[in-house]
Amino acid sequence: MRHLSEGILRRLYDEPxxxxxxxxxxxxxxxxxxxxxxxxxxxxRHAQATMVATSIPVDVHAALSRVRPRLGEPRPSLxxxxxxxxxxxxxxxxxxxxxxxxGLSVTAxxxxxxxxxSIFQPTRESTVTISQGDLTGLDAFSxxxxxxxxxxxxxxxxxxxxxxxxxxxLPMVRVSPGTLPATMxxxxxxxxxxxxxxxxxxxxxxxxxQLQGSTLQVRLGPAETVVYGDLGKAGAAAHGTxxxxxxxxxxxxxxxxxxESMSQARDTLRAAGPLLGIVxxxxxRASSTGVSVAQIKQALLAQPGLSPSVRQYIxxxxxxxGNLPIPIPAGQVNAHPVQVHGVTGTAIGDNTGLxxxxxxxxxxxxxxxxxxxxxxxxxxxxxxxxx
Amino acid sequence: xxxxxxxxxxxxxxxxxxxxxxxLTREGKDPAAxxxxxxxxxxDQLFLAEYGRVVAIANRVLADRAEAEDVAQEVFIxxxxxxxxxAPYASAWLHRAAVxxxxxxxxxxxRRQQRERAQARDGxxxxxDPEQVVERQEDRRLLRAALARLxxxxxxxxxxxxxGLSYMEVGAALGVSASQVGTRLRRxxxxxxxxxxxxxxx
Numbered sequence: 001m002r003h004l005s006e007g008i009l010r011r012l013y014d015e016p017x018x019x020x021x022x023x024x025x026x027x028x029x030x031x032x033x034x035x036x037x038x039x040x041x042x043x044x045r046h047a048q049a050t051m052v053a054t055s056i057p058v059d060v061h062a063a064l065s066r067v068r069p070r071l072g073e074p075r076p077s078l079x080x081x082x083x084x085x086x087x088x089x090x091x092x093x094x095x096x097x098x099x100x101x102x103g104l105s106v107t108a109x110x111x112x113x114x115x116x117x118s119i120f121q122p123t124r125e126s127t128v129t130i131s132q133g134d135l136t137g138l139d140a141f142s143x144x145x146x147x148x149x150x151x152x153x154x155x156x157x158x159x160x161x162x163x164x165x166x167x168x169x170l171p172m173v174r175v176s177p178g179t180l181p182a183t184m185x186x187x188x189x190x191x192x193x194x195x196x197x198x199x200x201x202x203x204x205x206x207x208x209x210q211l212q213g214s215t216l217q218v219r220l221g222p223a224e225t226v227v228y229g230d231l232g233k234a235g236a237a238a239h240g241t242x243x244x245x246x247x248x249x250x251x252x253x254x255x256x257x258x259x260e261s262m263s264q265a266r267d268t269l270r271a272a273g274p275l276l277g278i279v280x281x282x283x284x285r286a287s288s289t290g291v292s293v294a295q296i297k298q299a300l301l302a303q304p305g306l307s308p309s310v311r312q313y314i315x316x317x318x319x320x321x322g323n324l325p326i327p328i329p330a331g332q333v334n335a336h337p338v339q340v341h342g343v344t345g346t347a348i349g350d351n352t353g354l355x356x357x358x359x360x361x362x363x364x365x366x367x368x369x370x371x372x373x374x375x376x377x378x379x380x381x382x383x384x385x386x387x
Numbered sequence: 388x389x390x391x392x393x394x395x396x397x398x399x400x401x402x403x404x405x406x407x408x409x410x411l412t413r414e415g416k417d418p419a420a421x422x423x424x425x426x427x428x429x430x431d432q433l434f435l436a437e438y439g440r441v442v443a444i445a446n447r448v449l450a451d452r453a454e455a456e457d458v459a460q461e462v463f464i465x466x467x468x469x470x471x472x473x474a475p476y477a478s479a480w481l482h483r484a485a486v487x488x489x490x491x492x493x494x495x496x497x498r499r500q501q502r503e504r505a506q507a508r509d510g511x512x513x514x515x516d517p518e519q520v521v522e523r524q525e526d527r528r529l530l531r532a533a534l535a536r537l538x539x540x541x542x543x544x545x546x547x548x549x550x551g552l553s554y555m556e557v558g559a560a561l562g563v564s565a566s567q568v569g570t571r572l573r574r575x576x577x578x579x580x581x582x583x584x585x586x587x588x589x
Contacts, residue, residue, distance in 0.1 A: 007572075007573060008566070014554070043577055056442070056443070056446055058456065071467050
């Protein structure tokens with residue numbers, strides 16, 4: 001008979017009668033296995049001594065009383081577990097500002113004279129490299145206006161792709177099962193949907209004089225998402241890496257794109273296990289009253305502290321086709337054009353190889369597929385996607 | 388009524404599990420129900436049967452009663468949102484979720500530091516000798532640090548086993564056969580010893 005495996009010897013230490021007679025007989029007659037057993041038992045005793053914990057009494061009835069009222073609480077937003085992955089308030093403000101900047105890549109580039117004119121209706125996506133320094137300049141834009149939502153952007157968790165389609169009014173997302181890698185095969189699937197959100201940005205007295213009193217009407221979504229992977233785990237990992245509450249270890253707000261926040265985000269993703277997200281949404285649109293794109297562009301460029309890359313981007317906003325900007329942290333991720341569903345999209349990859357994604361716009365709709373997978377895996381899923 | 392499988396107390400492992408509620412025996416019989424009183428709702432049955440053990444698992448990782456109970460309640464609420472309380476995999480799901488949630492909390496650097504500071508302040512009321520108190524705190528610190536550094540798979544099997552789960556239960560929680568548990572446990576114990584040795588020899 002072959003010598004006993006370490007697993008059997010280890011179980012022999014804990015549960016000797018769970019090991020079959022043949023193995024026990026071999027053990028009794030085999031000095032080598034007995035010697036290995038002694039080493040295994042020694043490690044087991046060490047672990048037992050190390051793992052000792054103080055017994056704690058619990059009042060299970062009191063605990064049940066505390067839990068019962070919380071059972072009816074609504075499910076947390078699908079986005080909640082993903083908070084703390086690196087986008088903090090200043091970074092978010094910068095991102096919103098970047099989108100606003102890109103929103104000026106107009107489809108109608110005329111003085112508006114008080115009429116509502118569509119100024120942003122992207123037909124393709126592009127990347128905007130955001131560094132920590134860039135955010136310092138962009139953050140100032142967030143004080144220029146106040147936002148009033150007629151319908152807030154709220155992602156609602158639902159139970160199926162069909163429900164997501166029903167809530168959003170978009171076609172149902174269908175993922176080709178053959179394109180899912182084995183790591184995703186048994187993963188839990190979460191669905192969410194967002195109805196169209198509409199809001200108004202009113203430029204306040206803090207904005208440059210030529211913008212004050214003007215408004216931008218913004219329309220976001222509808223959208224639907226499918227996430228493969230354990231979001232609860234992702235949320236716990238996000239909180240576990242100390243990134244919750246938007247503060248870092250030393251209490252200072254982290255800037256999106258910084259090495260530290262990216263490193264924390266990567267740690268979180270690694271701890272979260274395999275994740276894959278698919279988002280489909282109508283491209284965001286913006287209209288304006290009382291202000292021309294030229295005026296907004298001029299005001300943006302007059303803002304001090306803008307990095308050369310952001311300044312260059314604003315200056316190039318005369319392309320009437322319109323770009324949807326995708327902010328990417330400088331030096332942390334790479335981006336390059338790819339063909340997906342017959343159109344040119346943008347593939348984005350983490351420089352450490354942790355994950356990748358692809359974004360493309362097709363007939364006024366933005367598609368994004370991203371996860372802790374390789375680019376080829378992501379591209380296969382993206383190309384196999386149907387609606 | 389939901390019936391629980393027999394859960395033997397394994398030899399060799401610490402037996403400080405508080406999972407045995409007064410209302411339910413290990414065989415899942417509810418004495419109140421036998422007396423003609425109304426049966427508990429399935430979720431309540433599950434909670435009463437498993438809460439103590441889930442707290443014990445989380446406490447094995449966190450060494451903090453309040454935080455362990457917090458983790459346990461979070462895990463039960465999460466389970467309630469996602470699954471039927473009479474699901475056959477309920478116990479295994481709860482055990483695994485407890486250890487993973489607790490490990491994730493442990494790995495939060497800021498919280499861990501706060502916890503260690505609090506433990507250093509509070510001491511251990513069961514020990515009177517200051518030298519013993521210091522030793523115990525140091526042992527706990529080493530264990531927490533080792534668990535935080537070990538791969539999740541290794542830390543999980545150690546916590547589940549030393550929280551008193553049998554090989555069958557650990558296997559159910561990990562989604563592997565009982566025979567594979569011995570192999571994983573052996574490797575995890577070797578890794579734990581190396582981690583502790585590394586920490587104490589620095």
